[in-house]
Amino acid sequence: MHALANPARFLRIARPATGWLLAIGLVVSAAAVVGGLTLSSPDYLQGETVRIMYVHVPAAWLGMAGWAGLAAAAVSQIVWRHPLAAVAGRAIAPGGAVFTAICLVTGSIWGRPTWGTWWEWDGRLTSMLVLFFLYLGYIALASAERERGGEGRITALFGLVGAINLPIIHYSVVWWRTLHQGQSIGVSGSSIDPSILWPLPLAFVGFACLYAASALMLMRSGLARAKVEARLRRNASQ
Amino acid sequence: MNQWAFVIAAYAVALTAVAVLVAWSYAAMRKDEAEADRSGGRRE
Numbered sequence: 608m609h610a611l612a613n614p615a616r617f618l619r620i621a622r623p624a625t626g627w628l629l630a631i632g633l634v635v636s637a638a639a640v641v642g643g644l645t646l647s648s649p650d651y652l653q654g655e656t657v658r659i660m661y662v663h664v665p666a667a668w669l670g671m672a673g674w675a676g677l678a679a680a681a682v683s684q685i686v687w688r689h690p691l692a693a694v695a696g697r698a699i700a701p702g703g704a705v706f707t708a709i710c711l712v713t714g715s716i717w718g719r720p721t722w723g724t725w726w727e728w729d730g731r732l733t734s735m736l737v738l739f740f741l742y743l744g745y746i747a748l749a750s751a752e753r754e755r756g757g758e759g760r761i762t763a764l765f766g767l768v769g770a771i772n773l774p775i776i777h778y779s780v781v782w783w784r785t786l787h788q789g790q791s792i793g794v795s796g797s798s799i800d801p802s803i804l805w806p807l808p809l810a811f812v813g814f815a816c817l818y819a820a821s822a823l824m825l826m827r828s829g830l831a832r833a834k835v836e837a838r839l840r841r842n843a844s845q
Numbered sequence: 846m847n848q849w850a851f852v853i854a855a856y857a858v859a860l861t862a863v864a865v866l867v868a869w870s871y872a873a874m875r876k877d878e879a880e881a882d883r884s885g886g887r888r889e
Contacts, residue, residue, distance in 0.1 A: 817866075
């Protein structure tokens with residue numbers, strides 16, 4: 608990671624990587640959507656609504672992974688003062704907020720025909736909603752700190768403290784057994800039949816590539832803006 | 846209750862949101878990199 612501390616070296620890798628991630632993300636996401644809507648089987652109990660899982664679950668994973676990445680960037684900013692860490696944190700946050708919002712909205716759409724309700728103050732649903740608000744808070748704080756010329760250390764601390772919510776989301780279905788079902792996919796395997804499971808990893812990979820491409824593009828944007836601002840400051844001081 | 850209406854709504858929300866995220870990130874990158882180039886800097 609320290610090899611990428613130099614923005615010029617980072618950009619040499621980020622420029623081609625952006626295009627590749629976009630292309631792979633678009634192709635794999637399209638395959639997942641076609642597979643999820645037309646090729647996979649309906650569930651014997653849920654019927655066709657099981658297809659919502661192919662966008663809902665990857666969005667939930669990416670919403671949580673985004674905050675984990677943001678917390679890692681915060682650690683690297685606070686501990687090692689990595690010059691790209693603050694830019695990375697600011698670039699990761701919008702995508703995380705979007706995927707968390709997708710998870711909440713698609714979960715609500717799935718809940719109406721399955722549970723008979725759009726929303727329930729269940730542990731999993733509420734902790735995901737908290738994650739969405741944490742993203743909004745992070746984006747607002749990062750923007751305010753940047754405008755005041757700060758280094759983004761308060762934002763980094765916020766990112767680190769907010770990571771407490773990740774284990775709460777993960778274990779919410781164990782600690783509070785209310786409406787949301789327990790974990791059906793884990794490291795050791797899955798309780799979902801392979802005939803309806805296969806579009807899920809495809810959608811995850813496709814969305815993850817698009818999220819990574821978005822984060823890289825926003826990092827490039829942030830670095831370009833920093834360059835312009837540095838030049839303006841230099842010109843003003845001469 | 847037509848289940849497909851819920852499926853289509855969920856996919857429409859998800860795909861629109863991802864498309865907006867990617868398009869917005871791309872527009873921001875293009876705008877800021879063009880401004881950096883215009884302000885006299887060469888690309889490293």
